[in-house]
Amino acid sequence: MSFFNFVHSFCITVPKTVLVVVLLLLAAAAVAQTFRSTGPYNYNPQSTVHYYLLWFPPHAVPMNLTFLNATWFRPEAIWFKGKYYVEVCDKMGWCRCEWATVYVVQVGVRVVEPSKTPLGELVTSFVSRHIRRICAQGTAMVAPNKIIVLNFTTQIWISDVYCLHGNNWFWLRLLPHILRDKLTVEGVEAVNFTDTRVFVSVPAKPPGDYVIPAGRYLDPVAKRIFRIPEEPNTIARLNSTIAQLNATLAEARSEAARLAAENQQLKAQLEALNYTRFQLEAEVNAYRSQLETLRSANDALVAQLAQLTAENQVLRTQLASMNKTLAELNEAYISQTAQLRSQLETWTRAAWIGAAAGAAAGAAATALVFRRRK
Numbered sequence: 001m002s003f004f005n006f007v008h009s010f011c012i013t014v015p016k017t018v019l020v021v022v023l024l025l026l027a028a029a030a031v032a033q034t035f036r037s038t039g040p041y042n043y044n045p046q047s048t049v050h051y052y053l054l055w056f057p058p059h060a061v062p063m064n065l066t067f068l069n070a071t072w073f074r075p076e077a078i079w080f081k082g083k084y085y086v087e088v089c090d091k092m093g094w095c096r097c098e099w100a101t102v103y104v105v106q107v108g109v110r111v112v113e114p115s116k117t118p119l120g121e122l123v124t125s126f127v128s129r130h131i132r133r134i135c136a137q138g139t140a141m142v143a144p145n146k147i148i149v150l151n152f153t154t155q156i157w158i159s160d161v162y163c164l165h166g167n168n169w170f171w172l173r174l175l176p177h178i179l180r181d182k183l184t185v186e187g188v189e190a191v192n193f194t195d196t197r198v199f200v201s202v203p204a205k206p207p208g209d210y211v212i213p214a215g216r217y218l219d220p221v222a223k224r225i226f227r228i229p230e231e232p233n234t235i236a237r238l239n240s241t242i243a244q245l246n247a248t249l250a251e252a253r254s255e256a257a258r259l260a261a262e263n264q265q266l267k268a269q270l271e272a273l274n275y276t277r278f279q280l281e282a283e284v285n286a287y288r289s290q291l292e293t294l295r296s297a298n299d300a301l302v303a304q305l306a307q308l309t310a311e312n313q314v315l316r317t318q319l320a321s322m323n324k325t326l327a328e329l330n331e332a333y334i335s336q337t338a339q340l341r342s343q344l345e346t347w348t349r350a351a352w353i354g355a356a357a358g359a360a361a362g363a364a365a366t367a368l369v370f371r372r373r374k
Helices: 003-008 010-030 120-134 174-177 234-373
Strands: 050-056 062-064 066-070 078-089 095-106 137-153 154-165 166-173 193-195 199-201 215-218 223-229
Touching: 010 215, 050 154, 050 166, 062 078, 066 120, 078 154, 095 137, 120 137, 166 174
Parallel strands: 050 199, 095 154
Antiparallel strands: 050 215, 062 137, 066 078, 078 095, 137 154, 154 166, 215 223
């Protein structure tokens, strides 16, 4: 639900009007003893200096705020808690007004990391002490830039916060100027000082020269609220625009020169890469030619291997047949050799018997001859 839906709903408009009146009366009563004022702003007819007072924008809503804490580890660093009426509707379309818990975060101002400050871990306490002092009354005008609805009765408002300090409204975006320590609070760029011809009264004035920031102000004499834009002077705005354009042009020229140099380097790298690519393509073509030759040789070798395999198979068959024939021949040889040995032994035995018989016969004949001679 947007903020404007809140503003236009009945349950918000009525409490806002009543609460503003109550806040103004309370503020006037609180400062009646020390200031001659007709409301929550400084007014002294005897003053010779015409001061303007910081004021809140028309869409801001009143709220009693309780300061929660100041953190450094996120952009939304300053947290408050308050209550505000919201319209809650059920599924049947029946609506009612209920108090919602609203967590208010000051936009555009944050605490830097404690380790980067002389105060160290005490930096958040240092900032918190100033915020408590400025927002001690708890009364504030909250101008939300963004509303985050967690549920019907719990919301987070990213807002500009204007605390009622004494009888003056104080814009928390001025904290970077009051603390004057860039290592403590960031967000100085959120406020633009534009005109040194008028005076602004703030609860905690920064040291040194102080000029008016762009924003809404109250003329306590004329009782008139007016707005000073970011650049009220046309010539100043044009000069600022021209300066920004010149700076942008200088950056563009510098970037163009850098890109031209980088482009030249890229062209040289491209030429080198193209030369390398041509060499690699030539090598690849040579390798492809060698590969085709090797594939052809491989196909021939495969065919030759197949032929040799077939011939080998034939030779194996022939060898097996020859081995079988050789085995048969060996068996025949062994058998014939055995027969021949047997025959030889038989013949040898007969020869010896014949020889012995012949010898005996010769000896007998010889003996007979000798005998006869005698």
